[in-house]
Every structure is written in structure tokens, then in C-alpha cells.
Amino acid sequence: MKKVIVIALVFLMGTMLFAAGAKETVVDDTPTIRLLTDATGIDDKSFNAAAWRGIVEFYGDTVENTPGRGKYYDVVTATTQDMYIPNLKQAADEEYDVIMVTGFTWADALGEVAPLYPNQNFVIVDVDWVGHPNVMEFIYSEEEGSYLVGLAAALQAKAEGIVNPRFGFIGGVPGGTITKFEMGYIQGLLSVFPNAPVVDYYANDWGKPELAKAQAKNWYDSGIYAIFSAAGGTGNGTIAQAKEYRLQGRNVWAIGVDSDQHEDGIYEGTRSAVLTSMLKRVEASSLYALNAAKAGTFKGEVVKMSLVDDGVGYSQANSELKPEVVAAIEAAKADIISGKIKIYGTYRDALAARAVPTGLAALDD
Incomplete structure (x- = not known):
């Protein structure tokens, strides 16, 4: 009798375990996503990093601790642009629920691949012209957040008693998106100093900080007070140069972009060479798309993020502001x-x- 009971219990437990396993498979409606980036990757401390931060946040993970990576989400970096189409096709063939790309340089590749996979959900940030029914497109009012950091730089200069301050802007690859950063920034500056000299430079690259560092050094040496860089990983060179000079006691500032780059600018104790950062909350795009996929409401649409919905803003992390x-x-x-x-x-x-x-040097699309 005991043996029968034991056997029955073993059978019952096995049945329960089998049922539990089957239940988990059925009810786990957690969407999967692959993030595809350009060569700068998710360590750019800027644009791609923000997209990645939103992804890991959706799954309850952190950038430092990603237990869901490989099961629910992952990232693939394209070392060159000729890898864009193969990477898109590979992700689609692997049947991720959502495939996300960041930046307008992906637009042509996505426009070619998306029609080949009509049931695949795609997301692109900084583009509103792909126009396929399976592509969710996000654009931001970068000019609004950039106006605020331009205002911050000008008002800080005024508060510090800087006479006739001069300002700089460093862009990555010229185009309509980066132009919005520059236009907003300059309008913010000129709202305080209508005749302030402003210089600009485009590196034509997202991942060469040495170019921004060299330009920033030249400008700081010539008397530029603050430089705003909207150049992806290239802009990290501006921060590096500002750190060096502030450590030497020189009153120059860098302005970060996309993510809060305050900590990247720390040069002594808690002091940072990054006066403020233009926050472009790309993580909001990641969360919006994943929530739509989970709810079954994902659709091709253009979603605009602005100051109204906290899609852009500025950082107050620096106590010297x-x-x-x-x-x-x-x-x-x-x-x-x-x-x-x-x-x-x-x-x-x-x-x-x-x-x-x-x-x-700014260019419109």
C-alpha cells in the first residue's frame, strides 16, 4: 500500500511538474527584442546606451546586471554600415518580437528589409520617413532640450561674470536630426547674449573622440567658454579635454548629450566638467515599443517625444550649475x-x- 501511495505521489508530482512547465511556456508572453547599433555600440555613453538602458529596464534588469540577456534581449553591433542589412535579416530570421535600430543611418537598410518581413515588428529612432506598416518610428524635439542647455551655458557665463563669452558646437554626421540640436542650442545662447560668437564643427563620424578632443582643445585655447557636442561617441573627446583643462584650473565647460554625462565628466572628487546634458530619453522609445508589443498594440506609426511628455530635457546633476x-x-x-x-x-x-x-555647417534633410 505504501509503495502504491509513493508511486501515486511520484506520478502526481510528475504530472504537476509537467503541468507547471507547460503553463510557464504558455503564459510567458514576455516579448523578445534585439537592439542593433552602429559601430559605437552600447558603450557610447550616449544615444545607444540610452536605448539599451530602456530595454534592460523593461525586464527589471540593470545595465550592470543583465540576467535576461540572451533569453529575452540582446544587442548586436555593426562594425561597418555594410553589415546593417545582414544584421537586420539575421534578427528577423531568428524571430525576435521586436527589432530596434538607432539612428538615421539605419533608415535605408530598414526601408529595404522591412517589406521582406511584413509580420516582423521593427523600431527606428530619429527617423519619420520609412513609412512601412510594421515600422514604429520615433522622433524627438531635440531643439527644445538643446535650447535649455544653450540657455544654461549662457546664463552660467553671465552669472560667472564672463565678458563676451564665446561658444562652440560639435556635431557627428551632418543631417536634419543633428541640425535640431545645433539650432536649439544657438537660440538658447542668443536669448541671453544676442551677439555671442558661435563656431561649429562636424566630425563626420560617430565614434572618433580624438577628433572632438583636438577641436575642443583648439577652441578652448582660443577662448571658447562652453562646447556642446551632439556626436555620439565622438563627443566624449570634448568631455575628456574639458576635464583636463578644469583640472588645471581653467574655466571651460563641456555639455553632454542624450544621456546624463555628468559622471563621465568627473575630474576631481565629485566635480564634473560637464555643466549639464541635453537629455534625449531614447529609453522611452524602447519602453514604449516593448509595452506595445506585450499588449499586442504594436503598429507602424510615428511617435514624437518632446518637453511636454518629458521626452527631452536637461540635467541638473552638476551642483555648480x-x-x-x-x-x-x-x-x-x-x-x-x-x-x-x-x-x-x-x-x-x-x-x-x-x-x-x-x-x-549645419545641414537640413
């Missing part, structure tokens, strides 16, 4: 949201409104 500067930025933020302050995102429109100087 003066309180009166923060107060003025917050007031300007409210005026942008209300429409009282008008910001032009294209060079064409900004020139027509006489809101920026002529002779800049």
Missing part, C-alpha cells in the same frame, strides 16, 4: 511648453527668422 540658472531654465521650459517661446528646428527656418547666424 547655479540655482538662479536652474530657475530661469525652468521658467523657459514652461514657456516652451505653452508656446510662448518659439524654437526653430531647421537651419532654413532659423535663418528666415534671423534666429541664428549665417555661415554654419
